[in-house]
Structures are given as C-alpha cells and as structure tokens.
Amino acid sequence: MPEDVxxxxxDRDVRIELRSLSKPNAEAVARYLVAAGEAVDTDPxxxxxxARAARARAARVGAVREAVGVAAYHAQExxxxxxxxxxxxxxxxxxxxxxxxxxxxxxxxxPAQALRLLSDPGAGRLDxxxxxxxxIVIAGARRDxxxxxxxxxxxxxxxxxxxxxxxxxxxxWYAYADALEAAGRTEEAATWFAASAALxxxxxxDAAQRAADLL
Numbered sequence: 001m002p003e004d005v006x007x008x009x010x011d012r013d014v015r016i017e018l019r020s021l022s023k024p025n026a027e028a029v030a031r032y033l034v035a036a037g038e039a040v041d042t043d044p045x046x047x048x049x050x051a052r053a054a055r056a057r058a059a060r061v062g063a064v065r066e067a068v069g070v071a072a073y074h075a076q077e078x079x080x081x082x083x084x085x086x087x088x089x090x091x092x093x094x095x096x097x098x099x100x101x102x103x104x105x106x107x108x109x110x111p112a113q114a115l116r117l118l119s120d121p122g123a124g125r126l127d128x129x130x131x132x133x134x135x136i137v138i139a140g141a142r143r144d145x146x147x148x149x150x151x152x153x154x155x156x157x158x159x160x161x162x163x164x165x166x167x168x169x170x171x172x173w174y175a176y177a178d179a180l181e182a183a184g185r186t187e188e189a190a191t192w193f194a195a196s197a198a199l200x201x202x203x204x205x206d207a208a209q210r211a212a213d214l215l
Contacts, residue, residue, distance in 0.1 A: 001031060001032070001035060001050070002035055003010070003040070004089070005031045005034050005035045005038075006034065006182050007027055007031045007034055009034050010030045010033055010034050011063075012034065014063040014157035015030065015064075017061050017062065017063045018030060018058065018061060018198060019060055020060075020061065021057075021061070025057055025058070026058075026184075028057060029054045029057050029058045029061070029064065032050045032051065032053045032054035032057075033050075033054050033063070033064065033067050035047075036041055036048070036050035036051040036054065036067055036071050036176035037051040037067070037075075037107075038103035039168060040070065041069055041073050041074070043076040044076075045061075045075050045076065046072035047071040047075070048068070048071040048072055048074075048075045048077065049063065050070075051064075051067045051068040051069075051070075051071040054067060054068070054177065055068050055084075057198040060091070061091075062087075062088045062091035062094075063092070065084050065085075065087045065088040065091060066084070066085065066088035066094075066096035066097065068080070068084040069081045069082075069083075069084030069085035069087075069088055069100070069199060070085075070097070070100070071118050072103065073085075073100050073103070076107070078107040078108050078124040079103045079104075079108065080081070081104050082104040082105065082108070083208055085097045085100055085101050085104070086179050089101075089122075093116065093122075094122075095120060095122025095123065095125060095126060096122075096126065096127070096130050098117050098120055098122065098126065098130075099133035099134040099136070099137045100132065101117055102114040102117045102118075102138060102141065103119070103133065103136040103137045103140075105136065105141075106140060106144060109143075111140075111144035111145050112141075112145070114137065114138065114140075114141040115138060115141050115142070118134065118136075118138050121158065121166060124144075125172070127167075127168055128167045128168065128171060129167035129168040131158070131168075132158045132159075132166070132167065132168030132169070132171065132172050133168060133171070134156070135154055135157055135172065136172060136175045139151040139152075139155045139175060139179065140175075142154060143179065143182070146158075148179060148182060149183075149184050151179050152176065152179050152180070152192040153180060155172060155175055155176040156176070158172040159172065160173070160176065162195050165199055169196075169199055170196050170199035170200045170205060171196075173195050173196040173199070174192075174193065174196040174205050174207050174210075175192075176192050177189045177193040177195075177196060177207070177210065177211075178181070178189075178210075180192060180212075181214065186214050187208075187214075188201050189214055190211045190214035190215055191211075193207045193208070193211035193214065194207070194208070194211040197211060
C-alpha cells in the first residue's frame with residue numbers, strides 16, 4: 001500500500017456503502033480502493049491486487065466487487081472481471097457496467113452472449129454515455145459474428161446527427177467510421193473519422209490520422 005494514499009478521496013457514495021463495516025476496516029478498504037483507482041490506468045495488475053485486498057475485507061459490498069471487476073477488466077482477466085461485475089450488479093442493481101460485461105463476453109469468445117446484454121432490463125435506464133458504450137460493444141459483437149450491416153445499424157442507433165453530438169459521440173462516430181472502412185465505404189469512413197476528430201480536441205483517439213489515411 002503506498003504511504004500517501006488518501007482515503008478521503010474515495011467517492012462519497014462508496015464511503016456510504018462502507019458504513020456497514022467497522023470503522024478501522026472501512027478505512028483500510030477505502031485506502032485499497034483509492035489505490036486501485038489511482039493505479040488502474042498505469043498499472044492494472046497492481047490495481048487488481050489492491051482491489052482484491054479490498055475484497056478480502058469487504059466481499060459483500062457492491063462497490064468493492066465492482067472495483068475488482070473494473071480492475072480485472074483493465075488487467076485483461078476477463079472471467080474474473082465478468083464474475084465480479086455480475087456480483088456487483090446483483091448486490092447493487094446498477095447496470096452501468098453492462099458494456100464492460102458485454103466486452104468480457106466478447107473477449108471470452110462468446111459474442112452471442114454479449115448480444116443478450118442489450119436486452120437487459122437495465123439497458124434502457126443507462127445514462128446516454130454508458131448507453132453509447134454498450135452500443136459500441138454490441139456492434140463489435142456483431143462484427144465478431146460477421147454481421148457488419150447489423151453492426152452499422154447498431155451504431156446508428158447511438159445517434160449520427162453531426163449537428164447534434166451527444167455524450168460519447170466521438171467514440172461512437174469513430175466506431176462507425178471503422179465499420180464503414182471495413183465495409184469498403186472509405187469516403188464515408190473518412191467523413192466520420194473527421195467528425196469524430198472534431199469532438200476530440202485532445203487527440204485521445206487517432207481519428208484525425210485515420211481520416212487523413214483515407215483521403
């Protein structure tokens with residue numbers, strides 16, 4: 001455990017969940033969760049170790065199981081990630097990780113199982129950005145199955161009005177452009193890569209380069 005971990009950085013809602021634990025245990029779990037969150041992007045394996053340590057102390061807390069699932073996902077431990085995210089869902093009922101769960105199914109070679117998550121009762125209650133992420137993953141599952149037209153149709157459901165971008169549109173349009181390129185529709189693909197790049201001023205996606213390569 002890094003010495004400088006500040007448990008007060010933990011999300012307030014998660015701290016409320018930890019109130020079911022003794023105070024010393026809640027403090028330790030909070031430290032592990034903060035450490036996991038800080039490491040997940042740069043060292044997902046280390047983040048997973050921290051999250052597992054939190055689980056060893058608080059296995060019945062939904063936020064803890066979610067943290068293990070997210071860390072396992074980033075560490076590419078797909079089976080563990082899926083198990084933990086399912087458990088978190090059962091405990092708390094939150095559907096926000098449906099996209100991660102579907103992506104785990106794809107990584108485990110089960111795209112048909114990923115498709116079923118679009119019919120989950122919670123899918124319709126997702127916030128706009130989480131819903132877009134689910135559409136992107138489901139479109140990927142369609143491509144895994146060789147159903148490119150169905151993938152394009154799924155992405156279109158996320159919103160293709162370039163005058164009215166929505167939360168997550170940069171990633172959605174990037175995925176749409178990639179699918180168009182795979183379908184041999186390169187001019188359209190270049191247009192949508194460019195549209196994605198316009199919403200991504202920090203260049204987190206390589207949409208601008210992909211557009212240039214097609215011109």
